[in-house]
Amino acid sequence: MTVNRRTLLAGATALGGASFLPTIAHAKGQVVATTYPGTWEDAYRTVVAPMLKKKDNIDLELAPLFAMDQIGKAKAARGAPPFDVFVLDPGPRIVGLEGGLFEKFDAKKLGNLAKLPAGFTDDVGVHVSAQVVGIAYNPKKVPAPKGWADLLKDPWVSRLGITGFQTTFGTSSLIELSKLFGGSLTNVDPALVELKKVLPKIAAVGLPAAMPGLFQQGQCDVMYTNTQTVATLKGKGVDVEFVKPESGAITFFTTMHIAKGTGDLENAYKYLDLVISKDAQEALTKAPYNFLPVNKDVPLAPEMPMKSLDEMAGYVQHDWAKINPLRAAWIEKFNKEMAK
Amino acid sequence: MGRRQSFLDLSYSLVIGGIAILAVLIIVSPVVIALMISFTEGRSLKFPPTGFSFGWYEQLFDPTKSRQIHRAAGNSLEVAALSTLIGVVLATLAALGLARNRARAARVADNFFMSPLVLPGITFGLAALVYFSTLGFRPSLNLMIAGHLIVTMPFILRTTTASLSQLDPALLDSSQSLGASWFYTLRRVTLPLIFPGIAAGAFLAFMASIDNVPVSLFLSNARTDTLPIRMWGMMESTLDVRVAAVSGVLIAAAFVLMLIMEWTVGLTRRMRD
C-alpha cells in the first residue's frame, strides 16, 4: 500500500507547490496607482507610464477604479493596501482622511513643488488636476441643451444616458439638477422624482464607467460628464460637444494620496513628482485628454471652458463634508428608483 | 385521415425543422458577427463593419499599448494551468477512492464535491474574499488558484468518475487474481483506461477557469486581474474594438483546442454522455 502514501505525498506536494510559486511581490521599480476608468486610464497609460519608466525606471501599474471603489478596497484591505497611490475627488478624499487611509504627505519631497500654486499640497496629498463637469451631447443627433433642466425635455430626454451617485460627476450633476426643482446640496429627491417621471423615455441607465462606451456606441446622445471624457471621445472620432449649463458648470480638484502602509514610498513620491511635472502636465493638457493642469508653467488648453484656474471661483463647487454622510443612501435610492 | 396525417407530419417537419435552424443561427451567428467586427477599420462596433483591416489585432499585439491585456492573459493561463493541475491530482485520487464505493458517506462526499457547480459563483466568490481577507491574505494569484480549484475541480471529478464507472470490474479483478498488486493494476490497467476521462475533465476545468468571472472578480486586483475581468472592464468603459480582437483570438483558440480534444479524447462524445 505504499501507493497511498506516495500518491498522498504527490498530492500534498502539488498543493504545497502552489504556495511556493513566485508571488507577485512588490518588484523593485514598481508603483501601483489607481486611476479612473476611461480617460484617466487611457491618458496615464499612454502619457505618464512611459515617462516614469524612462525617467526613474519605475513600472507604473494602473488600477482603474472610481474614487469610492478605491476607498472601499483600501478599507477592506485593513492596512495592507492593494495599491500605493490613490487618485481622489473631494468627497472620497474626506472619507479617506477620516478612515486614516493616507500616509502623512511630505510635500518637500516633490522636486516640482515650487511649480504648484500655494495651497495645492497639504499633509495628506497633492492636487494633480482640476475637473469641470457639465453636459456632453452629440451635435449630429440633438441640438445643444442649455441647462440641466433641458435633459428632462424632448428631444434630449429620449437620447439621455444617466448614471447614479457612485461618482463625483454623477453626484454633482444630480445635485445641480435637483436644485432646479427645489432641491439642495443635501436634498436630491426632486431630481429623482423628475427623472422617474421621464424614466421610460430615458435612453440608457448605466454604471458610471459604462457611460462613454454607451455614448460612443450611440446608445445615448446626451449625458453629464467631465471635459476630459469629452476630449477623449472626440479623439476617437465621436461627434460630441461639451456644454456649460446656464446655472454653471461644476468644478473641483482631483488629488493624489499615498496609501498608508505602502511598501513603495519612494517610488510613490517619484510618481507624484512626475505627475505634477511640466512635461507630464503639458502632455495631459493636450488633446485628446484636455486635463486641467496644476503646474504654473503649463497653460490651459484652448478647448477648456476656462482660461485659468482662477476662474474656478465662478463655478459651482460642492461641500462634500455635507454630501458624504448621505451618499450611501443616495446610491441605494437611485438604484431603486431607476430599476424598471 | 391520411391527408390529415401527412399535413400534420408536414407541419411537424416545418415547425421543428424551422426552430432547429433558428436555434443553430442563434448559437452561431453572434460568434461569427463578433469575429467579423474585429476586422473593421472603423472605431465603433457599427454593423456592417467598415472596411477590412488587421488594425485592431495590431493594437492588441502591441506590447506597450496592450501590456495589461497581455499580463491579464498570462495571469489567466497561469491560474488555469495550476488550478487544473492540482485539480487533476486531487480529483483523480478522490474518484479512485469513491467511484465504486457504495457507502452512503461516499455518495454524500461526492455530492459535496459537486456542489460548487450548483452554488452561485458570486456567492462563493464573496465568501472567498471575506475568508481570505479575514485571514489576512492580500489578493494574489495563489488565492485565485485556490478559488478556481474549487469551482473547476468538479468537472474533472465528474468525467473521471464516469470513466471509472464504465470500467469492467471483471477486468480489475482478473488483473488482481493474476497476482498484480493494487498499485500495478492502477498504473497499468485503470489509469490508462480512464485517462481520456481525466483529460476531458481537465480540459473542461481549464476552460472553466479561463472563463471564470465570479471568483476572479472578488479575488483579483490590479496586479492579478484575469483576461475576462480585464475584458469586462474594457466593455464597461471604452468599449473599443480591441475587445472584438481579443474575442477573435479566443474564438480561434477555442476552435483549435476543441478540434484537438475531439481528435484525441473524443471530447463531445464525453460531454454528451
Added chain:
Amino acid sequence: MSITTAAHDPSGPSGHLPSFAREARLRLAEWQLALPLSLAFAALFLAPLLLLVATSFFNDDKITQPGFASWAKFFGDPFNYKVIFDTLLLGLKTVCATVVVGYPLALVYMDLSPRLQKVLLFIIVMPMLLSVVVRTFAWIVVLGREGVVNQTLLWLGLISEPLRLLQTELGLVISLTQIEMPLMLLPLISVMSRLDPNLRDASAALGASRWRTLFTVIVPLSMPGLVAGCLLVFASSTTAFISQTVIGGVRLIYLPLLIWQQSLVVYNWPLAAVASLSLVVSVLTVIAALSYLGRRSSRHLHG
C-alpha cells in the same frame, strides 16, 4: 494514521487474508484517497461559506457588532423582494426560451446521420468553450443601436428609428438564451440519444402523428434530460453577473449586481452576505422544486 500502518503491512491486497477482509481493507484504503480533496474542500470551500454565514450576522460594515440587523434591513425592504423575484423570473424566462428553441434542435439531432451529429454537437459545444465575456460582447454587437438587428430592420424598412434592445429584459433574455443554450442541449441530447428508436416507429405504426408521438412518447421519456437542462440553465442564468450588467445595465437590477455593489462598491459585507445567501436559498429552492417535479413526472410515467 492508518495510511502508514497500511503501508507497512505485509499482508496488503495481494496478501493471504481471506478475500472479504482484503476487500474491507481495500475499501478503507481506497476511501482515504479522497482525503486530500476533502481537506482542500474543507479549508477552501466549507470554511469560507461558513464564515460568510457568520458575517451576515453582523450589524455594521466594520463587522464588529453581532446581530440580526443586516437580515432585518435586507428583508425589511420591499425593493429587495422585487429584485429576488426579478432574478428568479429572469431565470425562468431563460429556461423557457432555451427549451422552446433548444428542444427542436435536440429532436433534429436524433434524426441526423452520425457524421452530421458530430458536426452539430461540435457547433453546440463550441460556444460553451468560448468565454462568457466574449459571448456577451457578441450580443452587444448584435443588439446595439447600430447593431445587426437594428441595421437589418432599418434596411428592410420595418422600423424608422432604431429599437432599444440593450438594457431591456427582452434583449437580456435573448442573449442568455444563446449563452446558456449548450447547458440545455447537452443533457437533452445525452438522454435522447439513448432512446430506443423502435419506440417512435412503433408509435408511428400505431397511427400516431409525429406531433402525437412527440408529446406522448418522446417528451415524457426525455424528461430527465429536460429537467437536468432546465436546472443548469436556471442556475447559470440567475447568476450570470457579466451578461446581466453589460446587457441589462443598471436599469435592470438582479441579485448578483446587488451583491457586487454591496461588497465591492459600498463594502457592506454583512449586507452582501445576506444578499448572496438569499440568492443561494432562492435559487436552490427553485432547483429543488424543479427536480422534485421532474422526478414525480418520471415516476408517474413508469408507475
